[in-house]
Amino acid sequence: MVSYEVICYNCKKKFRVFPGSTRYKQFKKNRNSIFCCEDCSHNIRLEAIKNFFRGI
Ligand SMILES: [Zn+2]
Structure with missing residues (x-):
């Protein structure tokens, strides 16, 4: 299986x-x-969901 290594922009x-x-x-x-x-x-x-509920 061909997989590629990438770097997470958030945690690096x-x-x-x-x-x-x-x-x-x-x-x-x-x-x-x-x-x-x-x-x-x-x-x-999770953060997006939290913010969504905070916005209501
Ligand atoms: Zn990450």
Whole structure:
């Protein structure tokens, strides 16, 4: 399986993208685009939800 190593823009940790994932498609389209690891995207999602509820 071909996977690529990318760096998370948030925590600067390296992580791998695997074929079939959204990030992999994104990587194939544009290698210079911004990538975010699983942990950070989870945290960002949580923050977004929190902010959403705060805004009500
Ligand atoms: Zn991260």
